[in-house]
Amino acid sequence: MSKKIRVLVADDQTLVRTGFRVILEAAGDIEVVAEADTGNEAIRQAQLVEPDVILMDIRMPELDGLSATEEILRHPDPPTIVVLTTFDQNEYIYRALRVGAAGFLLKDAPSTRLIAAVRAAATGDSLIEPSIIQRLVERFVEPAQPKGLPEELTSLTERELDVLRLIARGLSNAEIAAELVVAETTVKTHVARILAKLGVRDRVQAVVVAYETGCVTRNPRG
Known part of the structure; x- marks a missing residue:
């Protein structure tokens, strides 16, 4: 057991x-x-x-x-x-x-x-x-309009950026796997790399970075 x-x-x-x-x-x-x-x-x-x-x-x-x-x-x-x-x-x-x-x-x-x-x-x-x-984004995060990819995100691959955007929509690893049609273990690997590259402790802090840099806008599907 x-x-x-x-x-x-x-x-x-x-x-x-x-x-x-x-x-x-x-x-x-x-x-x-x-x-x-x-x-x-x-x-x-x-x-x-x-x-x-x-x-x-x-x-x-x-x-x-x-x-x-x-x-x-x-x-x-x-x-x-x-x-x-x-x-x-x-x-x-x-x-x-x-x-x-x-x-x-x-x-x-x-x-x-x-x-x-x-x-x-x-x-x-x-x-x-x-x-x-x-509600968090609407209240606390100013809408960013970056020119090109923000410096904080330049180390991320295109697939990692896709995963980050889905994390920022509130999706779990299983939900991201279903959205991208990949294995959940693959998503876990992407998430671990994203956290390491961004220098954040967990995926919640990665959400903050995603919105603060403009990687994700106030429209969660934008």
């Missing part, structure tokens, strides 16, 4: 934590090993139980989820953190990208999306709601 994905759920609402636990543990390959109702408790539990993935709410008492995320990611070999957000929290999303969150999930997302996000995070992939990306 394969090892279960160990998850810490950090949210100040008991019903939310309970609901997430029920949904995730029903998947069979996921185990909720701890819960936290404050940012400080999330930090403590992360050190205590060493989860693979943390679902981190933004607004929590004592210490907010983004400050907790930043602190947890300072430690060696940290877990992957997926930020839980709602549509009224746009102002926090860009900061979450910068501190190192590896994905975003709407708190009212379908159960299948929640499970997919945890599985993706556990394998080094990430799942970002396309609607969140679009």
Whole structure:
């Protein structure tokens, strides 16, 4: 039997934590090993139980989820953190990208999306709601109109640029593979090379580069 994905759920609402636990543990390959109702408790539990993935709410008492995320990611070999957000929290999303969150999930997302996000995070992939990306870009990224390929992207091949644009649309590795009609392992190789060439930690930060350089415009299919 394969090892279960160990998850810490950090949210100040008991019903939310309970609901997430029920949904995730029903998947069979996921185990909720701890819960936290404050940012400080999330930090403590992360050190205590060493989860693979943390679902981190933004607004929590004592210490907010983004400050907790930043602190947890300072430690060696940290877990992957997926930020839980709602549509009224746009102002926090860009900061979450910068501190190192590896994905975003709407708190009212379908159960299948929640499970997919945890599985993706556990394998080094990430799942970002396309609607969140679009709202992020509209709020925080100035539309760039580069003349030719921006310097940051000159080392990428044409196929890597294609993959980067699909990452920026919020597609997972499996979805990119289907779009390009290639194997998922091929996509993983492209993603790894893109991150290395751009000098970014994860694919979420690659999304920021894609929009800031104008590689992707505010129209996600542009």
